Amino acid sequence: MHQCPYLVVLFGTDGAVLYRRVKEREDEAFVIFDPCLLEDSFASNINGNMIGLTSIFTATLVKQLAKEGFYGLITGIQKGLANSRSLLEIGYKKNNGSESHDALEYPKLKEISEGSVKHTYSCSSIELPTNLKNPDPNFWRILDHNTHNIRQLVAREIVLKGKANGLENVPICKFGDIKTIDRAEIESYSSIKELIIEFLKNQKPKKILFVLLYLDPLALANPLVSSK
Incomplete structure (x- = not known):
């Protein structure tokens, strides 16, 4: 092939x-x-x-x-x-x-x-990998690829209007009332969702499921700063 x-x-x-x-x-x-x-x-x-x-x-x-x-x-x-x-x-x-x-x-x-x-x-x-031992060293994202030169403008439009032009070809996921276009957040929320689904399938779980939520105070004060 x-x-x-x-x-x-x-x-x-x-x-x-x-x-x-x-x-x-x-x-x-x-x-x-x-x-x-x-x-x-x-x-x-x-x-x-x-x-x-x-x-x-x-x-x-x-x-x-x-x-x-x-x-x-x-x-x-x-x-x-x-x-x-x-x-x-x-x-x-x-x-x-x-x-x-x-x-x-x-x-x-x-x-x-x-x-x-x-x-x-x-x-x-797609950004092709150059090293098979580390195929994604720069954490490639479609969002960055499509908004490389206008990232700050896109962030501003989302905060002020809730949407922005140019994001039609960017993955957008919704989890309840939360909508995100960031790959890291999408993968993190998806992992938590799958974990909860698997836990609920077990009618007699041996352990309790704990989910720790950490909020960055800086992100709460400034919506343009992403919480990590």
């Missing part, structure tokens, strides 16, 4: 990574993702699973490539993910015309296509 000019790695229906070999030591990569949902958040809310998610993704991608060539690669990945997610959401249909009461059939392609419109995906280039 190392010699492939294009490589697509799927993460279920949540997103994908596109690796493109331009020439030796000049590779590039892109991440296609849902900016509003954490990994596995969509599938965890679906009761059951579907066979054929990868097949419909592949068919959609091939159709787009036949239409636009390799220029349509990212668009094809986005449409393929949207169709896969739509198929998962719709699920199987019961075939009322069958003699067997348990007969199931796939939804029609038109229904899948119509349902995929609401599923949108963003795209961002």
Whole structure:
């Protein structure tokens, strides 16, 4: 696979990574993702699973490539993910015309296509690792990549207006009343959420779950200073 000019790695229906070999030591990569949902958040809310998610993704991608060539690669990945997610959401249909009461059939392609419109995906280039022993030494973030020169202006707009232009392609996660666009906070809150979910699954836990909350007084006094 190392010699492939294009490589697509799927993460279920949540997103994908596109690796493109331009020439030796000049590779590039892109991440296609849902900016509003954490990994596995969509599938965890679906009761059951579907066979054929990868097949419909592949068919959609091939159709787009036949239409636009390799220029349509990212668009094809986005449409393929949207169709896969739509198929998962719709699920199987019961075939009322069958003699067997348990007969199931796939939804029609038109229904899948119509349902995929609401599923949108963003795209961002990825900073490629230079050291396999430490693949992310600078804690790379899509937020920094997209707001490199206007970070302070973006922070000011969020504090004053609650939103800012240019964040459409940045991961935004909501935990109750808390909304965050920072990778560190998203991963930290997500870890706490998963820990609580796993704890609640155990009906007879042997230990009590403690969550320690530390608030930086400086961050409370100045909303532009992030709490660490």
